[in-house]
Amino acid sequence: MSRKDGKNDGEKRQGGRKSRSKQGTPRGPGSKRPKTPPKTPKVERNPRENPMSGATQDLLQVISEGGKALKGKKSGLSEELLLGMYRSMVQTRLLDERMINLQRQGRIGFYVPSTGEEASQVGSALAFEEEDWIYPSYRVPGLFLQRGVPIERMVANCFGNDADLCLGRQMPVHYAFKDQNIVSISSPIGTHIVQATGTAMAQKIKGSSGVTAVMFGDGGTSSNDFHSGMNLAGVTRAPCVFICTNNQWAISVPQEKQTASKSFAIKAKAYGMPGVRVDGNDVLAVYKATKSAVDDARAGKGPTLLELVTYRRGPHSSSDDPTRYRGNQADEWMDKDPILRFRKYLENQDLWSEVQENALHEELKAGINASVKVAENAPQPALETLFTDVFEKVPPYLREQYETLVQDEGTGHEPDPDAAFPL
Amino acid sequence: MSRKDGKNDGEKRQGGRKSRSKQGTPRGPGSKRPKTPPKTPKVERNPRENPMSGATQDLLQVISEGGKALKGKKSGLSEELLLGMYRSMVQTRLLDERMINLQRQGRIGFYVPSTGEEASQVGSALAFEEEDWIYPSYRVPGLFLQRGVPIERMVANCFGNDADLCLGRQMPVHYAFKDQNIVSISSPIGTHIVQATGTAMAQKIKGSSGVTAVMFGDGGTSSNDFHSGMNLAGVTRAPCVFICTNNQWAISVPQEKQTASKSFAIKAKAYGMPGVRVDGNDVLAVYKATKSAVDDARAGKGPTLLELVTYRRGPHSSSDDPTRYRGNQADEWMDKDPILRFRKYLENQDLWSEVQENALHEELKAGINASVKVAENAPQPALETLFTDVFEKVPPYLREQYETLVQDEGTGHEPDPDAAFPL
């Protein structure tokens, strides 16, 4: 958008650009209007320089992009933990591939891949304790795996069967795992950010030493409840860690159209808390930054905003076609594979080999296959699950609706085979 | 609020503080509970230091607190303009006093005083051109006066009579003045902030050279649409000036409970625009800062956030009793009178005298009196105004409701004499 030079004041001029009517005075349906002269449209990017694109020098890093340990930076993690993280990252990638595949075959209805963002998910997951509560986004399967959620539960959710803890009520990937203190995911963007603040306040009120973490995207920072959640956490010094996974896109909207701020981390200043930018493709940097924020929160030092800079290499979801809006300009980031980077690091430390890699893939694939097989053969949720869990007890009017339904069904009505989610 | 030290995890422990039930398992209505042991409550202020309280050194100033021109600072305004501003400030104060008086006598239903905030209103008003659009808050009568709104119109609004441009549909002080491009005020806090961004975008789209300004309070910065409006303006570089009148209170909530940010101006960083802190009791500083932001916006340099630091010396509204929540701790600011300060300045420049002061008060009071007299004797809005302006044309179903009403009335039903607005 560029400012018009002419002195024309839109409201007052008569000629110039066509304007159907003065405000509040609509033209009648039938009146004649002149044909438009052809116009040369400009489709151009917001001209502001994008301070985040390309380089990652100003980001917190532990591993170099080539997989070397950076001078003076130590992970401080045991071999077991390092390999565990690697395992979760690979498992996430394989699950992604399989689920997208099943979606393409019409065997599940929808999926949200996170390819390229495995480090940000797994690195942060390790920083939390059991007692901590997590409000995840819909794009962090690696976090669940790293935190110990059984993969069968995740697959069951994607099939929406009766083993799904959410009883097939939500679209795939909208998980909820009470056992791991992972709060129910909903589709509306941003609502969970202020809920996390509330949970963190409750932890403080109840005298728990737990903290709360919440994940959201670059797009999520524009939501109302990013604002309300961050502000309230700032004022109350709630033990909350706000994790923005900046994958540089919100469906088709690039980060520089999302906000004009210098970075996402800098938004912390509006709420009186620290903001830290981290290389989100560096699993050890993510761990380090998250751990430090979690420790601070637990120690009563208040909330932190983390910005994990990574890249959404795939489509937004199984319904999205990114070539429509980003063509090929994304190459540079396409090559940054956090798994490869971490693998090189492990190999450089003599912790990993090709043989181990192959065995791991075999094992993880077998596990996914087994889960898929079970899930695909599981029954649908029972008819009555339509009516349960609206309230603790099914009230009379819902029981009546259920009973009418039972009477009515068996009329031969079947699911629409053409119904498919378009986004 | 201070963090508990104990390791007690609220969800799991059995003893400790009483907790009626596990989550989701309510206790039955009749069951017995132990009596609470007496608890020593703490009522304490948020312990964070308040970076804004007291001193005004770090603020943009032109006139010293004692009324002297500060070294090297020039107003750049003609004598006529300076005296015009002073006139508006005094008129605002007198209108305030009269309206609060009328409210106390039950002759109008409600009023919002702005005593102590005259400089911020009048100083900014002068910075706008005729073509500019204004989204005011409910606490800026001085802006309207300075911008040329006839005082009769304002008084008519407070009486809600048929000369009120809003036809008595809104509470007092919720003005709308199309002739001055002053957009309709509504009660919900913050909604107008993003509307201002939209109007500024429209000015750009229509090729107008006008800009848009929006006023809101310190409390208003917590609203959702502060966030959405500032962010969108940042991205689109809309010609918009955001003016936060920080009078340090939102009803009973002090600024340090409103946000933890270092200042309100610093919130601009979250949106990629400049933020400026100004002594809001210095009418020339306010003018200078606003003018500069307006010039920038007009020149295509994008939006600015201004924070005008002042103080709400009176109650929040005619229904509020501030002694309930702020006792006497506010003394220091109570003494900072922006009108006195400007008067001293004018006197120091030999532009003003006691004689002039008295004459001005006489004249302005007479004008207010005349407006009150007219307004009090004006008729109520006609019955049909209940149904007009919902849509451009009254649709059949509303016409039907109107006709039924006309038939029904005359049953002797009268206004409730006890109805009074409690806030």
Place this chain on the structure above:
Amino acid sequence: MSQITLVQAVNDALKEEMRSDNDVVVLGEDVGVNGGVFRCTADLVEEFGEERVIDTPLSESGIIGAAIGMAVYGLRPVPEIQFSDFIWPAFDQITSEMAKMRYRSGSQFTCPMVIRTPYGGGIRGGLYHSQSPEAYFTHTSGLTVVVPSDPYDAKGLLKAAIRSPDPVIFLEPKRIYRAPKMEVPEDDDYIVEIGKAAVRREGTDFTITAYGAMVEVALKACELAEKKGWNGEVLDLRTLVPLDEESLIASVTKTGRLVTLQEAPKFSGYSSELSAIVAEKAIDVMEAPIRRVAGFDVPFPYTLEHVYMPHAERVLKAVDDVMTF
């Protein structure tokens, strides 16, 4: 028993529940030192401290969103929205989150919380301090919607709401906040069950349904009708969801004539549901059209408020219609 106002009844209910359950917390704008702009939370911060009586920043979505996070964790928050007209910034949290948390998680997570908010006209509050928003909530599956009409109910229903395992919208009729005092039990165990209507006046000729401040108007209309020799029944719904359908059907089955009464605009309002239920389940007993008395389908006015608000004379007109059909 003591003689108290509706405001005091709310205040007492909060105090009793906060004393007996440490998980009950109150949050909202000006609820702390100021005690709420209507004084419903007066003295709470002094007794329970700032940790459990929280003055929040000016953000309704923040208040409700945070309360959801607290409820999900195991507290029983009672957020206050200063005027129900200002609840809309929180509507996403209410309708997308609070109402659906239990369903979408298969009861893994729940939201036991009560949103208290004053509503309704009659206080010279104009467009944005007078509205009656109940219909926006009654259509949202997962919400319980309660409207007391006097101090006795206000206390008992609020206590029951706070103990409920699911979210409750608790609409307080501000016009009668300080209306004549009433005897209200002080027994800690006293509650009024959610989901039960109350017959405020027994009658045989026609039924008026009402709730909140309109109950009084309905009773007054019945007095006027009595002069014409008609004997009206007033059903105070008390809980809008779940509706006490049984009592509604029972009353119209007896009287065969129904006038519904609400302050909110008529079109697509809550009372339309009452008509629809009767037209679906009891049309055969109806001896006259179902007349609705309601606010006009316009925004709420300031100066002409007394014309806008349904009053007894207007209700009587509707009674006349159904009695002389």
Place this chain on the structure above:
Amino acid sequence: MSQITLVQAVNDALKEEMRSDNDVVVLGEDVGVNGGVFRCTADLVEEFGEERVIDTPLSESGIIGAAIGMAVYGLRPVPEIQFSDFIWPAFDQITSEMAKMRYRSGSQFTCPMVIRTPYGGGIRGGLYHSQSPEAYFTHTSGLTVVVPSDPYDAKGLLKAAIRSPDPVIFLEPKRIYRAPKMEVPEDDDYIVEIGKAAVRREGTDFTITAYGAMVEVALKACELAEKKGWNGEVLDLRTLVPLDEESLIASVTKTGRLVTLQEAPKFSGYSSELSAIVAEKAIDVMEAPIRRVAGFDVPFPYTLEHVYMPHAERVLKAVDDVMTF
């Protein structure tokens, strides 16, 4: 005339109005280069440029709030909300601001704008991509609410909405976005008048009211009923506010039997208003109870969507009820 889908009809309407009036602008999430996630705004940015086709940050209150500011200034914005399920962050702007701007300012300021948003189930979208929110808008004075049921109407109604002097909520039934194509006029002056229902099938025995994707279901139910010898009439409401009350009353006066049909949950839903109007104005012509077929009063499910959605067989059951009463 050309054969087009509902998506194309929307797209064509936008193009035509944008060509003939430079004040028409489009804004929303992904409406630019991406052409909207349903492709309704495809190719607009190429033709009209980024100044008039604006990709916004992820904020619905921002989209609607900014559009209000544009409309007040003199533009005719057509904001898109990606799914109607995500409209709630903007509800404050819609209900407190857009709907009341004209009234509260005595027509000094107005909001000529159209909020387009896809709604409804049947696409395997689960809880948050399937809801039907019309009742939240039909209760708000100042809003016009339009729901097309086919490409012809979609184009004509959208064009009329964009030319309207007041705000319109334009709900697009996404299940039939790509349903069978239809002949739609290409004449720039072609519009479908707001406020008129359409009789989609004439009949004498019973009336079904429907709108959006449910019209097709109503027609199918009538086919099934025909086999039983019952001749149904289908009234496609097209505009929910202002309701074409005349057509409704005319139809039930003819048939004496009414089944209302909507996807949205039943309780306090839009169809309840239809029952209420009939029960208020035409109860004496009714020969049977008014039956409502609607979504269940639960959040929208994913796996069991096909059970949740009203279908022809379920409507037939209700027809049976009213015919055999």
